[in-house]
Amino acid sequence: MSSAPSGTNNFKVVLLGEGCVGKTSILLRYIEDKFNDKHLTTLQATFLNKKLNINGKRINLSIWDTAGQEKFHALGPIYYRNSNGAILVYDITDEDSFGKVKNWVKELKKMLGSDIVLVIAGNKIDLEHERMVPLDEAESYAEMVGAKHFYTSAKLNQGVEELFLELTREMAERFEKNSQTDNNKSARVLVVDEDTPTQSSCCSGNRSN
Secondary structure (H helix, E strand, C coil), rough: CCCCHHHHHHHEEEECCCCCCCHHHHHHHHHHHHHCCCCCCCCHHHHHHHHEEEEEEEEEEEECCCCCCCCHHHHHHHHCCCCEEEEEEEEEECCCHHHHHHHHHHHHHHHHHHHEEEEEECCHHHHHHHHCCCCHHHHHHHHCCCCCEEECCCCCEHHHHHHHHHHHHHHHHHHHHHHHHHHHHHHHHHHHHHHHHHHHHHHHHHCCC
């Protein structure tokens, strides 16, 4: 168990993907349950907070919405540094946007290794009849890189809540495991420390005999 069960766990999540895939729409649907038909262009990174309670634990999500333009790409590391989770969004009607997701996955794994929880979202399933990214290709890719895959529609409010809930659960579980590992490491160090004085007292006892 976590050493501080009474506190609030703070997790940083970044939304990544090409412009126009619907990152901001997904975020607004989740936080405010709103949808705007007009395309919302994010010109810089913004973040919103969401408080959750999972299995009795208080969790605060800081969700960063990053601009998808190429000019932003170079600034990416500033925003996704120290992230616990990433939501990589593509538009199911735009094959190129799925290719961009693969680039982001490579970048995140290079920068953050396996510490970050990845979720891939195939957005705009309300446009299923215009799908260009094959179902099996998207799902097998996600499995290959160790990411969960969700289909979402910010417009119809499908899959959005489930996506964030699963991501939060995964981050909380990983945090618990890392805390336990750290505690075990500390315990092993303490055992070694305690051995030293025991041996020295034994030796001093031998000298007195």
